[in-house]
Amino acid sequence: MAPYLGAWALVGGLLAALLVGRAASTWMGAAAVSLPLAGTYAFVCLSAWHVARSLPLRTATRPRIVATALTASFVSSAGWLALARMWVQALRTRGWLAGGLPDRGGLDAVVFSLGVLLYLLSLAVSYLLITFEESRDADQRVLRGQVLAREAELRSLRAQIDPHFLFNSLHSISALTTADPAGARRMCLLLAEFLRASLALEGQGRIPLARELTLAEHFLAVERVRFGDRLRCEIQLESGGECLVPPLLLQPIVENAITHGITHVLEGGAVRIRASRTGRRLSIAVENPCDPDRPRGTGTGVGLANVRARLHALHGREASLHATEHGGVWRVAISLPVATEEG
Amino acid sequence: MTQDPLRTVIVDDEPLSRAVVREYLARHAGVEVVAECGNGFDAVKAVAELAPDLMFLDVQMPKLNGFEVLELLGRDVLVVFITAYDQYALRAFEVHAVDYLLKPFSAERFDEALDRARERLRARAGSDGDAPLDVAGLVATARPKTGPLERVLIRDGPQVHVVPAERIDYVEAQDDYVCFKADGRQYLKDQTMTAVEASMDPARFVRIHRSYLLNIDRIARVELYAKDSRVAILRDGTKLPVSRAGYARLSKLL
Numbered sequence: 001m002a003p004y005l006g007a008w009a010l011v012g013g014l015l016a017a018l019l020v021g022r023a024a025s026t027w028m029g030a031a032a033v034s035l036p037l038a039g040t041y042a043f044v045c046l047s048a049w050h051v052a053r054s055l056p057l058r059t060a061t062r063p064r065i066v067a068t069a070l071t072a073s074f075v076s077s078a079g080w081l082a083l084a085r086m087w088v089q090a091l092r093t094r095g096w097l098a099g100g101l102p103d104r105g106g107l108d109a110v111v112f113s114l115g116v117l118l119y120l121l122s123l124a125v126s127y128l129l130i131t132f133e134e135s136r137d138a139d140q141r142v143l144r145g146q147v148l149a150r151e152a153e154l155r156s157l158r159a160q161i162d163p164h165f166l167f168n169s170l171h172s173i174s175a176l177t178t179a180d181p182a183g184a185r186r187m188c189l190l191l192a193e194f195l196r197a198s199l200a201l202e203g204q205g206r207i208p209l210a211r212e213l214t215l216a217e218h219f220l221a222v223e224r225v226r227f228g229d230r231l232r233c234e235i236q237l238e239s240g241g242e243c244l245v246p247p248l249l250l251q252p253i254v255e256n257a258i259t260h261g262i263t264h265v266l267e268g269g270a271v272r273i274r275a276s277r278t279g280r281r282l283s284i285a286v287e288n289p290c291d292p293d294r295p296r297g298t299g300t301g302v303g304l305a306n307v308r309a310r311l312h313a314l315h316g317r318e319a320s321l322h323a324t325e326h327g328g329v330w331r332v333a334i335s336l337p338v339a340t341e342e343g
Numbered sequence: 344m345t346q347d348p349l350r351t352v353i354v355d356d357e358p359l360s361r362a363v364v365r366e367y368l369a370r371h372a373g374v375e376v377v378a379e380c381g382n383g384f385d386a387v388k389a390v391a392e393l394a395p396d397l398m399f400l401d402v403q404m405p406k407l408n409g410f411e412v413l414e415l416l417g418r419d420v421l422v423v424f425i426t427a428y429d430q431y432a433l434r435a436f437e438v439h440a441v442d443y444l445l446k447p448f449s450a451e452r453f454d455e456a457l458d459r460a461r462e463r464l465r466a467r468a469g470s471d472g473d474a475p476l477d478v479a480g481l482v483a484t485a486r487p488k489t490g491p492l493e494r495v496l497i498r499d500g501p502q503v504h505v506v507p508a509e510r511i512d513y514v515e516a517q518d519d520y521v522c523f524k525a526d527g528r529q530y531l532k533d534q535t536m537t538a539v540e541a542s543m544d545p546a547r548f549v550r551i552h553r554s555y556l557l558n559i560d561r562i563a564r565v566e567l568y569a570k571d572s573r574v575a576i577l578r579d580g581t582k583l584p585v586s587r588a589g590y591a592r593l594s595k596l597l
Contacts (some may be wrong), residue, residue, distance in 0.1 A: 166355075167427040171446035175359035178366055228358050259403075263356070266382055266405045291405065293505060294492065 014036030023103035025296045045122035052126035068152035077115025194218035201247035210241035230268025240277025252303030264291040290330040348375040354386040355401035367453045383407025388501040400425040415498040491544035497530040514556040551589035
């Protein structure tokens with residue numbers, strides 16, 4: 001507040017100087033007129049802030065802003081001039097500082113033009129402040145978004161590979177070592193391949209969908225050793241292999257397909273992953289057989305919630321995840337906007 | 344001195360996992376694998392028909408999990424749980440499992456479990472008059488963490504029925520048994536009415552009488568039958584007695 005009023009005291013001084021020069025007045029007379037007028041106009045010009053607010057630079061059309069700015073400045077300046085005349089008249093009739101007061105013609109021109117200029121200046125300053133504030137808000141929003149995305153990332157990295165998968169795989173290897181040493185070695189290689197591929201993702205922002213699907217394939221290959229004939233896998237990449245997705249996005253879904261799906265079905269079945277790109281959208285669906293009578297509450301839903309949170313942090317409402325169960329088939333469908341290397 | 348062989352059943356839905364147990368058992372004399380089962384239904388059937396001494400039991404299996412298998416079998420057989428998950432260990436000991444092996448396990452660790460089972464068998468043979476343990480009850484007390492039952496498991500000789508809770512019309516006490524009526528069929532189970540009541544969802548099943556636990560969705564109306572005595576008429580026309588305390592409980596729910 002103090003800097004604002006200080007600036008207007010300077011304006012009062014400037015007005016006084018102009019009056020002395022242009023309206024043939026003494027310094028005393030000019031100051032008696034200009035200082036109170038500057039004080040009043042300081043308040044009038046506060047309205048510029050609201051004018052700027054109601055006509056944001058981003059949305060309002062340029063002619064409209066110019067017209068409004070001119071009208072507002074002319075109106076307030078005219079009001080100011082009327083006030084100035086009344087004030088000078090009052091000083092004159094009371095006989096205060098007689099003779100030292102500015103003449104009328106000089107006063108009108110100086111006060112009106114200065115009023116318009118000052119009002120426009122106030123508008124400009126208001127727009128500047130608003131822009132500054134908005135950019136700071138935008139920065140904060142971006143920052144908050146990044147923090148959220150990072151958190152989701154960390155949570156999912158921790159949850160992405162179920163340790164029981166490793167224990168079960170090691171147990172399979174332990175079984176194979178005596179019965180089928182070559183098979184044990186194959187299993188070790190499959191497991192190593194999957195682990196290496198998933199570790200290589202560390203620090204990668206996004207990876208091509210084709211790579212994500214290869215990873216899922218590695219994972220299912222390992223699980224196939226454990227489940228034998230009970231598990232089949234069908235991966236179909238129709239189009240959109242080049243589209244970028246968060247790494248291991250599908251991993252929790254594919255894991256669920258095993259632990260909450262295949263595991264509960266006597267005869268097992270196929271985990272089907274289908275992906276395709278249609279224009280600017282990428283669709284990925286994971287299907288697996290499930291037992292409608294399986295005990296509920298075994299799935300904590302953490303995996304799906306994680307995937308959802310990651311999609312949301314990256315794409316907001318533009319991405320969606322739907323999980324449905326119909327006729328013994330569990331299906332998770334993801335739809336997200338296409339993102340590629342070029343941006 | 345010759346001993347009867349230790350008769351065992353291996354239950355695991357993964358062939359490789361069964362192979363490990365089979366291999367470790369092959370190193371011991373006096374052990375016979377009488378059956379290998381890939382799911383809980385087969386396990387119940389095998390144990391009922393073959394009456395083995397010891398069962399190696401996986402926890403996570405299709406249709407029936409290890410605990411459900413045990414609940415259906417009672418205490419006729421000793422159990423060693425085998426799983427990759429450590430979170431069931433507490434529950435396993437609550438149902439008096441002999442041991443709890445975490446995949447993958449070594450031959451030494453496996454032998455330890457086998458020794459424990461033999462010890463338990465000897466102790467059991469030594470005290471023949473041992474009162475049977477209510478395993479079903481223990482399983483039920485170990486359950487509260489998972490909430491009310493969503494399905495009731497009933498063993499009928501070697502056969503197992505899985506009855507979803509919402510399909511049960513009512514439960515009737517019959518001497519030492521309870522009888523579940525569902526889908527026009529009756530299923531007898533060796534359990535007390537109190538245990539059944541405690542395991543079912545209290546918002547759906549109400550004890551309307553000392554001998555009846557009723558699914559409130561099935562009620563058509565309640566009529567006054569005599570002074571202080573009411574009768575519940577179900578949608579299919581069945582009439583069940585309602586005691587005074589039962590009526591109070593029923594009115595509170597409706």
